[in-house]
Amino acid sequence: MKELKEILTKVNSKNNRNNITFLTGAGISSASGIPTYRGTDGIWIKGTKYYKPESFGTFEHFSKNADEVWQYTFFRKKMFAEAKPNASHFKLVEIENTLQDRFHLITQNIDNLHQRAGSKTVYEIHGNLREMRCADECSKDVYEMPKEIPLKAIDEDLSYDEKKLLVCPKCGTDTRPNILWFDEFYNERNFKLHTTLKIAKNTGVLIILGSSGATTLPNRLVEQTIKYGGAVIDVNLEDNNFTENFGDKKQFYKFRGTALDFLTQFQEAL
Structure with a gap:
């Protein structure tokens, strides 16, 4: 990418708002064997065996089918556990070690x-599958998912005893995975809304790796970066919502290729 050295030179010359921030989406994990969401082979396009995930991945569906959603959750945990970080994940660790406090990773x-x-500080704006919280929000507490529940095959149900481990220890109602569903909103407590917007405000260059920009906060992060004078580089295999929303901005750049190709060039330019 011919503009990359010029962008980094400009960022490095600043005394403030010179952070380098990476925003990662499902595309960075595709090399680890985890399906993307909205690419041509994405699970949101093809659906699961039983549902289209855009209707399955809602709190409304969970409130009516908690057992089913939990079973699918432990199936996904199995998929993630069997996957291994790929070269792009490790390159981001190397970049973090180089940049130190100027590096931020939002995923x-x-x-x-x-x-x-090995990434040290990761802002998970869609939550994670390590944690659960009360479905009735009786408190702000977040709990680790029970290690006693084994990971599941796609058609393997949870037992009665396993389901008993998935209740809120304070009020006894159902817990839920600590993730953001389609019919929910970003907040600071669970999804670092204000923290990441502040990071974007102080970012000299925001690099998007494998996100299609189909949700609101990633677009707000791009908007915030551009508003305060930063550059944005969209690294993807194809054009997407970011291209449509910000492609006319002079601070918006495109790199069409893999995350690994870009990160290799980035390290050389850095």
């Missing part, structure tokens, strides 16, 4: 691969 992914690769 839409709930697969835990960044942490397993």
Whole structure:
């Protein structure tokens, strides 16, 4: 990417608002064997065996089918556990070690691969599958998912004893995965809304890796970065919502290729 050195030179010359921030989506984990969401082979396009996920992935569906959603949750945990961080995850760790406090990593992914690769500070704006919380929001507490429940195959149900482990210890009602569903809103407590917007405000260049920009907060992060003078580089295989929403901005750049290709060039330019 011919503009990359010029962008980094400009960012490095600043005394403030010179952070380098990465925003990652499902595309960065595709090399680990985890399906993307809205690409041509994405699970939101093809659906699951039983549902289209855009209707399955809602609190409304969970409130009527909690057992079913929990079973699918432990199936997804199995998929994530069997996957391994790929070269792009490890390159981000190397970049973090180089940039130190100027580096920020914001992810839409709930697969835990960044942490397993060694990333130290990760802002998970869509939550994660390590935690659960009260479905009735009786408190602000978040709990670790019970390790006693084994990971499940797609057609393997939870037992009665396993379901008993998925109740709120304070009020006894159902818990829920600590993730953001389609019919819910971002907040600071669970999804770092204000923290990540502040990071974007102080970002010299925001690099999008494998996100299609189909949800609101990622678009707000791009908007915030551009508003305060930062550049945005969209690294994806194809055009997407970011292209449509910000493609006419002079601070918006496109890189069409893999995350690994870009990160290799980025390290050389850095």
